[in-house]
Amino acid sequence: MGLTLFGADGVTTTADLNAAPGHAKPAGPLQSRVAYAAAHVVPVTWGDNTPGQPAQIDWDATLDFRRSVYSWGLGVADAMDTAQRNMGLDAAATRELIARSAEVAREEGGSVVVGVNTDHTDADDLSLDEVTAAYLEQLHFTEEQGAGPVLMASRHLARAAESAEDYRRVYGAVLQAATTPVVLHWLGTAFDPQLAGYFGSTDWRAASEVLLQIIGENADKVAGVKMSLLDAASEVSVRERLPEGVRMFTGDDFNYVGLIGGADVPEAPQPQRDPASPRQHSDALLGAFAALTPVASAAIQALDAGDPARYLEILAPTEALSRQVFAAPTFYYKTGVAFLSWLNGHQSAFQMVGGLHSARSLPHLSRIVELANDAHALEQPELAQERWHGMLRMNGVSA
Numbered sequence: 001m002g003l004t005l006f007g008a009d010g011v012t013t014t015a016d017l018n019a020a021p022g023h024a025k026p027a028g029p030l031q032s033r034v035a036y037a038a039a040h041v042v043p044v045t046w047g048d049n050t051p052g053q054p055a056q057i058d059w060d061a062t063l064d065f066r067r068s069v070y071s072w073g074l075g076v077a078d079a080m081d082t083a084q085r086n087m088g089l090d091a092a093a094t095r096e097l098i099a100r101s102a103e104v105a106r107e108e109g110g111s112v113v114v115g116v117n118t119d120h121t122d123a124d125d126l127s128l129d130e131v132t133a134a135y136l137e138q139l140h141f142t143e144e145q146g147a148g149p150v151l152m153a154s155r156h157l158a159r160a161a162e163s164a165e166d167y168r169r170v171y172g173a174v175l176q177a178a179t180t181p182v183v184l185h186w187l188g189t190a191f192d193p194q195l196a197g198y199f200g201s202t203d204w205r206a207a208s209e210v211l212l213q214i215i216g217e218n219a220d221k222v223a224g225v226k227m228s229l230l231d232a233a234s235e236v237s238v239r240e241r242l243p244e245g246v247r248m249f250t251g252d253d254f255n256y257v258g259l260i261g262g263a264d265v266p267e268a269p270q271p272q273r274d275p276a277s278p279r280q281h282s283d284a285l286l287g288a289f290a291a292l293t294p295v296a297s298a299a300i301q302a303l304d305a306g307d308p309a310r311y312l313e314i315l316a317p318t319e320a321l322s323r324q325v326f327a328a329p330t331f332y333y334k335t336g337v338a339f340l341s342w343l344n345g346h347q348s349a350f351q352m353v354g355g356l357h358s359a360r361s362l363p364h365l366s367r368i369v370e371l372a373n374d375a376h377a378l379e380q381p382e383l384a385q386e387r388w389h390g391m392l393r394m395n396g397v398s399a
Helices: 059-071 091-108 128-145 155-160 164-177 204-217 232-239 256-264 293-304 308-315 318-325 330-343 353-358 362-374 381-394
Strands: 003-006 012-015 035-038 075-078 112-116 148-151 182-187 222-228 247-250 283-286
Touching: 003 362, 003 381, 035 293, 059 075, 059 091, 075 091, 091 112, 091 128, 112 128, 112 182, 128 148, 128 155, 128 164, 148 164, 155 164, 164 182, 164 204, 182 204, 204 222, 204 232, 222 232, 232 247, 232 256, 247 256, 247 283, 256 283, 256 293, 256 308, 256 318, 293 308, 318 330, 318 362, 330 353, 330 362, 330 381, 362 381
Parallel strands: 035 075, 035 283, 075 112, 112 148, 148 182, 182 222, 222 247
Antiparallel strands: 003 012
């Protein structure tokens, strides 16, 4: 039986269902790259996870998904935008997720980093001192749980800051208070339009100067930078200027194949690099890798084995899938991540907190199915086929 697809014109077509990819789990952590999957949360099916309601999370399914990520040699980036920060995950659920995820990381011997933000306060507008205090409250909680902090871009700071100096002031105060190295997260407006002008400018070149100043002034406190601008050239530009010991974690879900491969995979599409730079590749902290964990693991295992051709063969086909998942409006990419989780058997229902599973159309989801099949990203193809065809029939489409 073929795989039924449903187009934007309302016409159904059929594709051959590819076999399971058969990727093998690594014996331990991946070696040639540091890679984190930014994980989502799974709601309970009986909960009132409608818009505006507090998140009711299926903790067993949510934490089992993280265990699966660890089993493939990747780390987990938690309580970030993929987990619906600012889009359905309330402050109480965020704190519980951080505590529970950190506990699972200790049990599994995995690496976990979690988002630190200012989103627990109900106030729309904060002064710079209040923004700093809000950041510090979440930072200290995260450190108490034993998780690595990712200092996320703050909507409150974007509203309060009047100059680049305001960003330097707030970030400097927070970083100096940190007791463990921090990853800085630069989230672009495709992911959150409320962050326009972050780091003091809408021009990435000017904003990157401020970011690099912040890092330079606090280099001993910064473990890395996650850039999510969906602009490979900007990432390479900043990457080549980072101080020694500070990693670039790509958050570019459109161009990660070349950015991660770097000089080791010159055949992969990527911006021009400075061959004299000691920074010849990016590490990874990607929402896409939550949807593609086995494939991402297999590709990096190929790099570990010194086989860049195999890396490219495995990972290159996933970029078209990721571009579909992260298509505009990009901030609804979380729907595609949860959809693939359901297709792959990691949750019993295609549901999301805040009712966000309704944020993408049926033809959009069909294209995800098609590209996931092409990229060998369906972990259990027959289960995915059964679930997808059932969804089509529920919506009046013959399958």
